[in-house]
Amino acid sequence: xxxxxxxxxxxxxxxxxxLAVFRVLLAVYGAxxxxxxxxxxxxxxHQPATSFQPIGLARLWDHFPSNGIWLxxxxxxxxxxxxxxxxxxxxxxxxxxxxxxxxxxxSNAFGMILHTENLLCLHVIIVAIGSQRVSRSAASTLFTPxxxxxxxxxxxxxxxxISGTAKLRLGGFAFLSGDTLQxxxxxxxxRKILLGDSSSPLAEFALRQDALAGTAAxxxxxxxxxxxxxxxxxxxxxxxxxxxxxxHLGVLALMAIAFVYPLVGMAFAPFxxxxxxxxxxxxxxxxxxxx
Amino acid sequence: xxxxxxxxxVSCARLMGVPAAAGPVQRVAGVLAFIxxxxxxxxxxxxxxxxxxxxxxxxxxxxxxxxxxLEAVSVHAVLPSGERARLPPGLAAGTPEVxxxxxxxxxxxxxxxxxxxxxxxxxxxxxQSAWKLPPIAVELRYERYDARAYYRGxxxxxxxxxxxxxxxxxxxxxxxxxxxxxxxxxxSPRSGGAARPAQASQGSASRGNV
Numbered sequence: 404x405x406x407x408x409x410x411x412x413x414x415x416x417x418x419x420x421x422l423a424v425f426r427v428l429l430a431v432y433g434a435x436x437x438x439x440x441x442x443x444x445x446x447x448x449h450q451p452a453t454s455f456q457p458i459g460l461a462r463l464w465d466h467f468p469s470n471g472i473w474l475x476x477x478x479x480x481x482x483x484x485x486x487x488x489x490x491x492x493x494x495x496x497x498x499x500x501x502x503x504x505x506x507x508x509x510s511n512a513f514g515m516i517l518h519t520e521n522l523l524c525l526h527v528i529i530v531a532i533g534s535q536r537v538s539r540s541a542a543s544t545l546f547t548p549x550x551x552x553x554x555x556x557x558x559x560x561x562x563x564x565i566s567g568t569a570k571l572r573l574g575g576f577a578f579l580s581g582d583t584l585q586x587x588x589x590x591x592x593x594r595k596i597l598l599g600d601s602s603s604p605l606a607e608f609a610l611r612q613d614a615l616a617g618t619a620a621x622x623x624x625x626x627x628x629x630x631x632x633x634x635x636x637x638x639x640x641x642x643x644x645x646x647x648x649x650x651h652l653g654v655l656a657l658m659a660i661a662f663v664y665p666l667v668g669m670a671f672a673p674f675x676x677x678x679x680x681x682x683x684x685x686x687x688x689x690x691x692x693x694x
Numbered sequence: 695x696x697x698x699x700x701x702x703x704v705s706c707a708r709l710m711g712v713p714a715a716a717g718p719v720q721r722v723a724g725v726l727a728f729i730x731x732x733x734x735x736x737x738x739x740x741x742x743x744x745x746x747x748x749x750x751x752x753x754x755x756x757x758x759x760x761x762x763x764l765e766a767v768s769v770h771a772v773l774p775s776g777e778r779a780r781l782p783p784g785l786a787a788g789t790p791e792v793x794x795x796x797x798x799x800x801x802x803x804x805x806x807x808x809x810x811x812x813x814x815x816x817x818x819x820x821x822q823s824a825w826k827l828p829p830i831a832v833e834l835r836y837e838r839y840d841a842r843a844y845y846r847g848x849x850x851x852x853x854x855x856x857x858x859x860x861x862x863x864x865x866x867x868x869x870x871x872x873x874x875x876x877x878x879x880x881x882s883p884r885s886g887g888a889a890r891p892a893q894a895s896q897g898s899a900s901r902g903n904v
Contacts, residue, residue, distance in 0.1 A: 514797030
């Protein structure tokens, strides 16, 4: 029976299996990210120094790193993620979290902050810190697996909650009319056209659907504000994750903006019984092999 | 009494993500981590409007009510036939991310003529080595549109202006680089989809998105 309760379902059971799967997925995502985004990251070497506006960890430096240091940072992302995936030395997780955050802070320091990598960074930091050993026993980590996944889920929920409150704080209830959303779709797509990038072929159709835009605005805001409920209600978490995933699919379809981390499901993975799914999958594979 | 206090502490810790089975170190670490994470993630809400950071953010994308008037500086390649083609972000500004390309172009255009020339030259070099039919010149063009009207069929810009031109042969761009103020404001956008509105210098609409 699924119900709302003050005991978060995320803490009700043993979650070391879920965490093990999540860490593997996170490390694999990080390793692929390092390969896919390498060219993009290396390109910042050629940007003019005058465009550098440090943010986050990059504020500790008043200039962009030298070519050698930047190359080392970018090229170490994938190897560090792979060593972390191996899982032999938890301290590598901390090193990976630091290098990833520093590299992305620098790459976001050229006048435009992309909001597609925030949760990746936060999840890596939480999992890396939580899996540090506090005694010689391998099982004795700084956070319990349930706490680590709870914190990751909380980071996801809080990010969406902050995004929802930003809409009310900055745009007010006018956001609910759908007009703001439609103008965003129009401006964003046209800007892509003007700057020679690919834009959404569905934008023109979507901009004619006024009633649909109003409904979408209400649903998006409600989903973002309801994000913390996903921590307390198991079935609600599945429904919420699926709807947020659809929202990101909508953003991709209408604005050609890919929030890859949520689109591949990683943002919502801490809510899910990953360990049980993997076990079920392996049992099914074993049964298939026998038959 | 002590038992009640302990059960309250356990319930409180559970709300912060610490299961009952956690050891004493894990319990304290879990509670501290929850408080630190929550405080850190809420911290950007105290930033001034238009300020953002990474990885902690106020996630302002799609939040502000936007003016449909869009101002952009686009980078065009001039082909030997005289035709013009928009350069994609990778060739125009050296980054495949369109929003970062926009910020870099905006920054170059609002700094000085030298930064404009550097951006233009780099775009020319990149496009000449990437395209089979190398362009003979690159132009930076200011354009202003009503984005909502654009999608209702009004495809012509409200305003268009050549800001800068660069070419291998000096006569290709002759006369087009006369000193003139950039129509864009000097404010650079700092965050996500919620770009800071910039002041337009001329025309009927006084403010627009850059």
